[in-house]
Amino acid sequence: MYYIGIDIGKNHHEASIVDQFGNQVCRSLRFPSTHKGAVKLLDYIQTNTKSNNLVFGLEATGHYWYTIYSFLKERKYTIYVINPIQSDCFRNFYIRQVKNDSKDSFLIAEVLRFGRFTTTDLADEDILSLRQLCRYREAMMSARTEIKLRIHTILEQIFPEYEHLFCEIWGSSSMALLSKYLLPENIANASLDELHAILLKNSHNRFSLNKAIEIKDAAMNTFGIKIAQEAFAFQLKMLLERLKLLNEQLKELDEMIISLYNQFDCYLHTIPSITPISAACILAEIGDIRRFKSSSSLVAYAGIDPTVRQSGEYCSTHNRMSKRGSSHLRHTLFLAASCCVFHSSPFNEYYLKKRSQGKHHLVAVGAVSRKLTTVVYAILKSGKPYEPVKFV
Numbered sequence: 001m002y003y004i005g006i007d008i009g010k011n012h013h014e015a016s017i018v019d020q021f022g023n024q025v026c027r028s029l030r031f032p033s034t035h036k037g038a039v040k041l042l043d044y045i046q047t048n049t050k051s052n053n054l055v056f057g058l059e060a061t062g063h064y065w066y067t068i069y070s071f072l073k074e075r076k077y078t079i080y081v082i083n084p085i086q087s088d089c090f091r092n093f094y095i096r097q098v099k100n101d102s103k104d105s106f107l108i109a110e111v112l113r114f115g116r117f118t119t120t121d122l123a124d125e126d127i128l129s130l131r132q133l134c135r136y137r138e139a140m141m142s143a144r145t146e147i148k149l150r151i152h153t154i155l156e157q158i159f160p161e162y163e164h165l166f167c168e169i170w171g172s173s174s175m176a177l178l179s180k181y182l183l184p185e186n187i188a189n190a191s192l193d194e195l196h197a198i199l200l201k202n203s204h205n206r207f208s209l210n211k212a213i214e215i216k217d218a219a220m221n222t223f224g225i226k227i228a229q230e231a232f233a234f235q236l237k238m239l240l241e242r243l244k245l246l247n248e249q250l251k252e253l254d255e256m257i258i259s260l261y262n263q264f265d266c267y268l269h270t271i272p273s274i275t276p277i278s279a280a281c282i283l284a285e286i287g288d289i290r291r292f293k294s295s296s297s298l299v300a301y302a303g304i305d306p307t308v309r310q311s312g313e314y315c316s317t318h319n320r321m322s323k324r325g326s327s328h329l330r331h332t333l334f335l336a337a338s339c340c341v342f343h344s345s346p347f348n349e350y351y352l353k354k355r356s357q358g359k360h361h362l363v364a365v366g367a368v369s370r371k372l373t374t375v376v377y378a379i380l381k382s383g384k385p386y387e388p389v390k391f392v
Helices: 035-049 066-074 084-093 101-114 125-158 172-181 184-189 192-203 209-220 229-261 276-286 295-302 327-340 346-356 361-382
Strands: 002-007 012-019 029-032 054-059 078-082
Touching (some): 002 035, 012 035, 012 101, 054 066, 054 101, 066 078, 078 101, 172 184, 295 327, 327 361, 346 361
Parallel strands (some): 054 078
Antiparallel strands (some): 002 012
């Protein structure tokens, strides 16, 4: 039996071969992350082992392991993708704390030889597609938030009264007004009839003439700065166009995500306050629920399990989340739990219970996210819709 540890890099990988007794067979091989490089790896292994009894191990380093994993999997090799934390722990077995690609690949092979590790598998095509789109959506949402903050910063400088004129400045009426006039000076010079017409068109006749008068009066008497108006207007115009484009792309992306989600026999969207988009994001990060032997395993995978600090008679009562699992799943569950706590459901009752015990809002939401994870596990495991349960 030979164990081949592969240290993953962006442009190059490093491989080491260890036999069943822990001896490194030969010098490690550095090879490029290309098809020719992968073929070079197989030639290197064949030359130095003359055996088909091989086990490959590689670390789950970002997305860079996908290609070599796919290459080896296609050739029917046994491959384990391990958590970098586990291979890093093996470094403490050696007195010399060497950290380089060659040593790392050797440690990965040693982890395989000892057999004490948990694995990560490349998801099937449908789950991988859903995961790619959901993570892309997360990035787009962050980009949109950044654009909104920039717009808000400009408005605070040139038209500080504007945010008080609308309940939601990102609504269609507000955006239409900003896109057309950009500066308070332009709003002040516009006719009331023109302002009123824009408001009526974009608010479904909700705003009256009094609102147009209020906006015009605020623009005429604004306390905003009067210098560098052209620069502010240009920047605001560009940001509003980007925001509009992002909103259109997000709408299209959401439709595709929901279409993919509907292909699965999944009932996560039946949980109170969980939208199909949130359900799709949760499913995408979990994948095959059979990977987890219990709800506790899923909780640990999400990194929302508490750390344990105990020694002798001491046992800590203030333990934090481990945050050692999937950051994407943890973020998705936390956002979903944040919605659940504000709607009538067992999750809301549990949240209020934690708050009555003096827990901070974020701590209470964290507790709800753990309960939500157990419910998610039960639904995916049973393949049945949500049924209300009482949390203790």
